[in-house]
Amino acid sequence: MKKILLAGLALVTLIACKNETKETEETPKNEVAFNTLLDDYYEEGLKLNPLNATMTGDNRYNDQFPDVLSAEYKQELKAYYNKYKDALVTYDDENLSETEQMSKEVLLWDINVNLEGMEYKKDLMPIDQMWSPHLMFGQLASGASAQPFKTTEDYRNWQLRVDDYLVWLNSAEANMRKGIEEGYVLPKSLIKKVVPQMDAMAQPDVENHLFYTPVTNFPEGMTEEDKNIIRTDYKKMIEGKVIPAYAKMRDFLAGEYMDAGRDSSGYSELSDGSEYYKYAIKYYTTTNMTADEIHNLGLSEVARIRTEMEKVKAQVGFKGTLQEFFNDVRSNKKLMPYDTPEEIIANFKEMLETIKPQVNQLFSVQPKTAFEVRRTEAFREKSASAEYNPGSLDGTRPGIFYVPIPDAATYNVYSDESLFLHEAIPGHHFQISLTQESEVLPQFRKTLWYSAYGEGWALYSESLGKELGLYTDPYQYFGTLGAEMHRAVRLVVDTGIHTKGWSREKAIAYCLENEAESEASIISEIERYMAMPGQALSYKIGQLKIRELRDRASAALGNKFDIREYHKQVLETGCIPLAVLEEKIDEWIKENKI
Structure with missing residues (x-):
């Protein structure tokens, strides 16, 4: 997410x-x-x-x-x-x-x-292929996200917001030019991924432009006069402002910025990069762990999960090496059974029906917020990962699980059950929605997002698959092992890239050796870690802590341990630093042992 x-x-x-x-x-x-x-x-x-x-x-x-x-x-x-x-x-x-x-x-x-x-100087690299505001702004521009287009005032508000956004886009270029002067620039491999994103918004076909989409979907009740005025104004906005701004940024990125781009991959090559990475570890893991501690933990987890993978390989009767099994899973046509995106979305909806009867056995409190599965928008799905976007509290916008499907015929389903548990239910949808719906937490507590807690919970949720009626197919169980391995290798490659001089290519090779993700997916992931140092560490660090606390509570409370109550204790606080969560669970254990 x-x-x-x-x-x-x-x-x-x-x-x-x-x-x-x-x-x-x-x-x-x-x-x-x-x-x-x-x-x-x-x-x-x-x-x-x-x-x-x-x-x-x-x-x-x-x-x-x-x-x-x-x-x-x-x-x-x-x-x-x-x-x-x-x-x-x-x-x-x-x-x-x-x-x-x-x-x-x-x-x-x-x-x-x-x-x-x-x-720190990270603002000298304000644009990347995965995390920067231009991607979210594109979602808003489509009219299918959080920005409302229900009244004439909504349409006017968007025009004003676009004007402000283009000021930011201009400032982004200015910052990147300063970054060129200081040698604080993106790696060339990342710049190559951003250029097409900008180019897609610079195409001159106004009526097929993403920013024109709201004009093709006017709400009921709007007068023809207002519609005509908005059509005219939006065409002027797109032709006169949006397209030129994106074309200017595209040309800058493809030209001067590409020429100045780094060949190195990690932040250790930047002037304050090593210190920034220490900060990023603290920010994203909410711990004081060092890069070496995390790297070694990752190596240990990779070895443990490989052992479990060997068991699945033997169960399905595969006679080759684990590496060969990875290759088989990546290319196995039986794991690519669909022809259309609609079939893939329908498969996720079937998972929801499968787990519903078991959810009550694990969760005493469940969210009221509606939930949907949608295909990721075409303009960004080639570089996107599956993700969850929260719903609104008033119920007018559901929580949405976005799935990128660039090519349905080559879409591999082997990890889809774990993906659903992570991004949807009981992962991000439960965790975020219950926080939003809380009547106890102050407002600011409902606004916080700490990856170690939020992503840690989502990865922990993947481990609940068998308890929820999934993972009956050994390939799907291998999928959850693969998903956990995916987060374990992150501990190794993220720290390797940013503190140990690992190249992009070395990190890709390590992932190919230890997980069954496709090479294209692994490349996208490695470039993600290059763009946002430290964020990828949060998943495994958080998951291990939540599992550790569950085991601690179960051992201490024995027959008094109630998994439904444990999950309530974890979820009711909203996102908090891991040390604060540990204090809370330890106090809960103490109170219930009496």
């Missing part, structure tokens, strides 16, 4: 609908002030990150897209963090409830880690 991060703030996943806190006899004065502080932090954060507000279903800022690369914005953001940091430390823990103490601890961690992140 990927998220757009604006100036270090995590993707907001909750609609801004707060009730005014009223002081009563049951609510101490200091509690009112503390809760108000948390609410103010959330509300002010939405103003600084209007795209995040839109993603939650809060439409107050749909006409805005701040230039997060500007010095003025960064100064404002830093002042925002410091203001609330100074305010938080005035509250004594002894005067706060346990929930409030956790909120204080989490918010201080979040503020400090984001302030630290602002000290």
